[in-house]
Amino acid sequence: MSIAISDTHSRRTWWRENQQKLTPYIFLIPGVLFFLVYVIIPIFESFWLSGYDWDGLGAKTWIGLDNYRELFDDEAFYTSLKNNVLWLVLYMLAVPAGLGIAIFLNQKVRGIRAYKSLFFFPFVISQVVVGLIFAWFYAPNFGLFYNLIEWATGSGIAILADPNLVTYGIIAAGLWPQIAYCMILYLTGLNAVDPEQIEAARLDGAKGFRMLWYVILPQLRPATFMAVVVTVIGALRSFDLVSIMTDGGPFGSSRVLSFYMFEQALSEYGYRMGYGAAIAVILFLIMMVFISGFIWKMVDDERKGL
Incomplete structure (x- = not known):
């Protein structure tokens, strides 16, 4: 009995001694498991699936790199x-x-909170709502943009029906909430800017662009890194706006890789899971090139003390 009590006491003592060291790992374990199950494993499964011809229901047929060969001949x-x-x-x-708007909003003047709310609004609404708003905005005959162009030039432009302009119209819709997102990141970063450095720079005669470039922006590197990364990811996964506003049209001219992947793998036009996985792999590799480059640059700047 005394041996059992001694063992229990030693376990409690060991936990008390190591509690601070182990607690962070205990909190990390659920997040790491979710990341492994929902991110890492699906990435490797996409690579594996891209070597098969499969409709999602029947038997898989191994075809090696044929999906990639077809992909590089696909207009x-x-x-x-x-x-x-x-x-x-x-x-x-x-x-x-986003940086410019954040600097404008980072002022202590009367009514600035109302302006912040207006600029923050696009971030809180869903991409589906953004797509519908801009689809109405561009709509022929009754859309505000169409009517403004018609009033200014005498003839309106149906942006979403023009193969040469449709992608620009969708990108403009996507920029609306994305600028708000970058603005929020920079507003957070501006709150952490050292006021003593600002005051010292003013005493040295720095102002305007010189103040921004040499004093403020170096302190906003973490915010800039996050803004660039989320913007790159947003640009590469631009599926929802394309789907809502044009469904890839007209004549497939507004397709992006994420939408084309869905179209081939999961829509009535395809059910080619292997081909869709090959497109996903290409999209993943492109994304990794950009993000790895940004991470390398940030780590290199940290080592140099920039």
């Missing part, structure tokens, strides 16, 4: 890839725009 794939590059380039406008 729709290149259209989707070109649109994704366009999304990436133009979506980056959200970062400086």
